Amino acid sequence: MRMRNKQRKTTILGWNAGSRCSMPTLIWSLVGFLLLLHFYSTLHKTDKVEETQLQMSHPSFQELQVVEEENIQIPPPRGRRSPRAAKRRPKKKTTLIDEFLDENSPIRHVFFPDRRSAVDPTKDTGNDSSYYFPGRMWLDTEGNPIQAHGGGIMYDPRSRMYYWYGEYKDGPTFIAPKGIARVDIIGVSCYSSKNLWTWRNEGIVLAAEEANETHDLHKSNVLERPKVIYNEKTGKYVMWMHIDDANYTKAAVGVAISDYPTGPFDYVFSKQPHGFESRDMTIFKDDDGMAYLVYSSEDNSELHIGPLTEDYLDVTPVMKKILVGQHREAPALFKHDETYYMITSGCTGWAPNEALAHAAESIMGPWETVGNPCIGGSKMFKLTTFFAQGTFVLPLAGLPASFIFMADRWNPADLRDSRYVWLPLIVGGPADWPLEYNFGFPSWSRVSIYWHRKWRLPSGWSDIKR
Numbered sequence: 001m002r003m004r005n006k007q008r009k010t011t012i013l014g015w016n017a018g019s020r021c022s023m024p025t026l027i028w029s030l031v032g033f034l035l036l037l038h039f040y041s042t043l044h045k046t047d048k049v050e051e052t053q054l055q056m057s058h059p060s061f062q063e064l065q066v067v068e069e070e071n072i073q074i075p076p077p078r079g080r081r082s083p084r085a086a087k088r089r090p091k092k093k094t095t096l097i098d099e100f101l102d103e104n105s106p107i108r109h110v111f112f113p114d115r116r117s118a119v120d121p122t123k124d125t126g127n128d129s130s131y132y133f134p135g136r137m138w139l140d141t142e143g144n145p146i147q148a149h150g151g152g153i154m155y156d157p158r159s160r161m162y163y164w165y166g167e168y169k170d171g172p173t174f175i176a177p178k179g180i181a182r183v184d185i186i187g188v189s190c191y192s193s194k195n196l197w198t199w200r201n202e203g204i205v206l207a208a209e210e211a212n213e214t215h216d217l218h219k220s221n222v223l224e225r226p227k228v229i230y231n232e233k234t235g236k237y238v239m240w241m242h243i244d245d246a247n248y249t250k251a252a253v254g255v256a257i258s259d260y261p262t263g264p265f266d267y268v269f270s271k272q273p274h275g276f277e278s279r280d281m282t283i284f285k286d287d288d289g290m291a292y293l294v295y296s297s298e299d300n301s302e303l304h305i306g307p308l309t310e311d312y313l314d315v316t317p318v319m320k321k322i323l324v325g326q327h328r329e330a331p332a333l334f335k336h337d338e339t340y341y342m343i344t345s346g347c348t349g350w351a352p353n354e355a356l357a358h359a360a361e362s363i364m365g366p367w368e369t370v371g372n373p374c375i376g377g378s379k380m381f382k383l384t385t386f387f388a389q390g391t392f393v394l395p396l397a398g399l400p401a402s403f404i405f406m407a408d409r410w411n412p413a414d415l416r417d418s419r420y421v422w423l424p425l426i427v428g429g430p431a432d433w434p435l436e437y438n439f440g441f442p443s444w445s446r447v448s449i450y451w452h453r454k455w456r457l458p459s460g461w462s463d464i465k466r
């Protein structure tokens with residue numbers, strides 16, 4: 001009797017061992033419920049994808065998504081050698097990337113076309129008006145090549161202007177003691193535009209320090225990847241940047257502040273955020289006004305992400321390690337349909353490598369890698385991010401799921417002559433890499449960056465009401 005009572009004792013979950021609802025039934029019901037939940041969320045996401053694709057069927061979007069192939073011929077091996085030497089050791093065939101990295105390559109002009117083909121928005125460019133030509137020189141309204149490398153763009157609703165901030169590198173390139181090509185710090189440039197094509201030089205908004213050798217901004221140091229956001233609460237424009245010494249051992253972030261988008265910015269301080277090394281970095285301002293810092297750390301083996309303080313002038317103690325062990329840098333973060341995305345590069349200095357897209361439901365992670373976003377060109381274009389490295393992803397207000405992917409085609413032989421590779425980035429469709437633990441259902445939309453020799457924003461885009 002006592003025994004039976006014991007068996008019928010109810011568990012903490014309220015499950016009665018003697019009732020008809022057995023443990024396997026309960027487990028199967030739970031599995032069924034979870035599957036249903038997963039189905040529902042997948043369907044919901046598919047609906048959104050279809051909705052996006054519907055809008056993307058507009059001809060101007062289709063133009064952006066045309067897949068353009070490139071067939072660049074690799075020149076035969078060069079150098080005069082005696083026929084005997086050639087027989088002994090045939091010269092190794094070069095790859096397209098060798099050609100890209102060789103400043104004396106006979107196909108140099110393919111990657112770095114000369115000034116004659118420069119994009120000059122002040123001239124009558126006829127049919128080429130408003131077209132981006134990735135890799136060509138791009139002139140400002142004074143006819144000078146734009147100097148805004150490793151940069152980012154802020155839209156300022158108060159002045160209804162876009163501001164493009166970047167590294168002003170118009171100085172001689174030389175080799176630092178550890179062998180890295182560099183240009184002394186000159187400062188952070190700012191260019192303004194209403195249409196994202198014609199850019200006016202607003203000058204250097206944060207200048208190098210000439211005399212004080214102990215200053216972070218002393219010209220002998222490194223200032224890279226500046227990004228600016230506006231703080232509604234303080235009414236200040238806040239700039240974050242990578243601050244380093246010439247050999248990249250300081251590994252810090254710097255902060256500067258201004259009352260105006262066009263500066264001048266006052267330098268506030270530098271630090272290692274959360275007590276960690278910080279090299280390539282970016283900042284991201286979310287819709288709710290919260291801003292975040294993302295930086296490569298631990299010898300660039302992982303990224304760290306953490307919210308900024310309310311005034312955007314510092315980090316808070318909160319930080320999450322993401323993409324651990326993946327060795328990614330050059331982070332560029334953006335948001336679409338309540339999902340966060342990030343494009344990163346591998347770590348090969350100025351040499352190009354493969355971009356990857358990552359996605360997360362919560363900005364603090366977990367982040368998952370969804371694959372290489374590059375489409376078109378050729379296999380080598382895909383493996384080298386079109387011979388460039390990402391720096392920023394700019395949302396195109398009024399155009400669904402559409403962004404501009406901004407990248408730098410670095411020229412380590414003459415860094416000032418590095419080029420800009422801007423291409424359309426579109427979110428939509430299922431991801432092309434199956435993810436683990438998702439029962440084979442794609443969890444994220446595909447992120448696609450389409451190669452174009454020339455392309456432009458849909459006509460009338462700049463008139464779209466924001």
Ligand code: GAL
Nearest residue numbers: 180224280329330348349350
């Ligand atoms: C890259 C980095 C650039 C610059 C360069 C120096 O990996 O993304 O911003 O630091 O290295 O070699």
